[in-house]
Amino acid sequence: MLEPLMHRLATQRIVLASGSPRRKLILENIGLKFEVVPSTFEENLRKEDFEFPFDYVKETAKGKALEVAKRLAKDARPPDLIIGSDTVVTMDNKIYEKPVDKEHAFQMISSYMGRSHTVYTGVVMLTPKKGNWDDFNITSFHAGTDVTFAEVDSDTIRKYIDTGEPMDKAGGYGIQAAGGTLISGINGDYFNVMGFPLHLFAKHLVQIYTS
Amino acid sequence: MLEPLMHRLATQRIVLASGSPRRKLILENIGLKFEVVPSTFEENLRKEDFEFPFDYVKETAKGKALEVAKRLAKDARPPDLIIGSDTVVTMDNKIYEKPVDKEHAFQMISSYMGRSHTVYTGVVMLTPKKGNWDDFNITSFHAGTDVTFAEVDSDTIRKYIDTGEPMDKAGGYGIQAAGGTLISGINGDYFNVMGFPLHLFAKHLVQIYTS
Numbered sequence: 001m002l003e004p005l006m007h008r009l010a011t012q013r014i015v016l017a018s019g020s021p022r023r024k025l026i027l028e029n030i031g032l033k034f035e036v037v038p039s040t041f042e043e044n045l046r047k048e049d050f051e052f053p054f055d056y057v058k059e060t061a062k063g064k065a066l067e068v069a070k071r072l073a074k075d076a077r078p079p080d081l082i083i084g085s086d087t088v089v090t091m092d093n094k095i096y097e098k099p100v101d102k103e104h105a106f107q108m109i110s111s112y113m114g115r116s117h118t119v120y121t122g123v124v125m126l127t128p129k130k131g132n133w134d135d136f137n138i139t140s141f142h143a144g145t146d147v148t149f150a151e152v153d154s155d156t157i158r159k160y161i162d163t164g165e166p167m168d169k170a171g172g173y174g175i176q177a178a179g180g181t182l183i184s185g186i187n188g189d190y191f192n193v194m195g196f197p198l199h200l201f202a203k204h205l206v207q208i209y210t211s
Numbered sequence: 212m213l214e215p216l217m218h219r220l221a222t223q224r225i226v227l228a229s230g231s232p233r234r235k236l237i238l239e240n241i242g243l244k245f246e247v248v249p250s251t252f253e254e255n256l257r258k259e260d261f262e263f264p265f266d267y268v269k270e271t272a273k274g275k276a277l278e279v280a281k282r283l284a285k286d287a288r289p290p291d292l293i294i295g296s297d298t299v300v301t302m303d304n305k306i307y308e309k310p311v312d313k314e315h316a317f318q319m320i321s322s323y324m325g326r327s328h329t330v331y332t333g334v335v336m337l338t339p340k341k342g343n344w345d346d347f348n349i350t351s352f353h354a355g356t357d358v359t360f361a362e363v364d365s366d367t368i369r370k371y372i373d374t375g376e377p378m379d380k381a382g383g384y385g386i387q388a389a390g391g392t393l394i395s396g397i398n399g400d401y402f403n404v405m406g407f408p409l410h411l412f413a414k415h416l417v418q419i420y421t422s
Contacts, residue, residue, distance in 0.1 A: 003374060
């Protein structure tokens with residue numbers, strides 16, 4: 001849905017404030033031109049301070065985007081748009097981020113067997129007012145996607161973890177590769193499970209550039 | 212879920228009887244070793260002869276797999292497994308395959324606006340009995356995934372079609388690239404929308420190789 005905007009977007013300096021190779025891939029696949037500037041924002045907000053997990057991911061996404069904005073605001077050509085994003089898995093009122101080790105990944109994945117959990121991604125888009133980063137607009141949204149796992153035995157889970165795929169991913173699995181075989185279905189935006197809610201992002205991008 | 216089987220699968224001659232680059236990508240992404248032998252089966256079964264679209268896709272998938280089996284059965288090293296697959300989009304009791312031209316693609320995509328349709332993929336897996344293709348086992352299954360489109364204007368649809376993405380795809384869109392921006396959500400297996408129901412395939416592969 002971005003095709004009518006692509007000429008305009010091509011003139012913009014768009015910055016993805018995330019080092020996630022999956023977010024980069026999703027945005028590349030739709031033909032967007034952007035640069036990647038991973039945020040150094042320390043992801044240590046107290047989860048207990050947030051009533052809902054989607055508030056937590058949006059606040060972390062904002063922290064990431066603001067840190068990059070501060071760093072690039074004085075560039076000779078400052079950004080026109082900065083995109084921050086954060087993803088977690090939630091189940092039984094717990095928030096799962098990246099596993100700390102293989103055993104942690106095993107606990108996470110075992111808990112998904114034969115049931116559903118929800119993946120939340122928060123996105124924050126910052127745009128300078130009048131081209132000046134002294135003041136800027138904040139667009140913030142989130143998406144939740146339910147993911148249903150099949151049941152497999154412990155040996156299969158451990159051998160999946162041995163592939164290394166789970167370790168750098170929120171919730172300890174990658175839906176786009178071998179982890180996808182374990183998932184019987186999803187309900188919501190697939191790209192949100194990969195780490196970026198593509199449809200809502202496109203929708204907000206259209207709103208920003210046509211208003 | 213195939214990791215415990217990967218050693219065994221690596222010794223097999225596995226043939227994907229489909230020229231779809233998306234099916235190839237899905238199977239490559241899970242680390243499966245296989246070769247691609249596109250079927251020459253003419254996809255001209257009479258849709259009226261089938262009560263349900265999922266019967267139609269399974270019968271077409273079988274036709275594709277059988278044609279390749281016939282061709283490769285006398286190889287010095289015949290295949291151990293042949294995989295056929297076919298995908299259609301269904302809505303209002305109509306079956307949509309690949310668009311014949313841009314106007315056809317426009318009609319298809321326009322009809323999806325603001326509502327859901329269902330993507331069906333049928334898969335047939337053939338394995339020789341006692342290593343001999345004079346007799347073989349047939350495993351057949353299908354998956355349906357509901358896909359919900361957002362509403363966009365005609366100009367946006369036409370500019371999306373101008374990218375060329377819709378023309379070689381059942382239903383006239385590609386969920387994995389720019390078409391993904393138009394989709395607010397899905398219910399079911401994502402890979403099924405790309406053309407191959409990954410979870411059910413893995414499940415049946417495990418059954419075939421552990422029984």
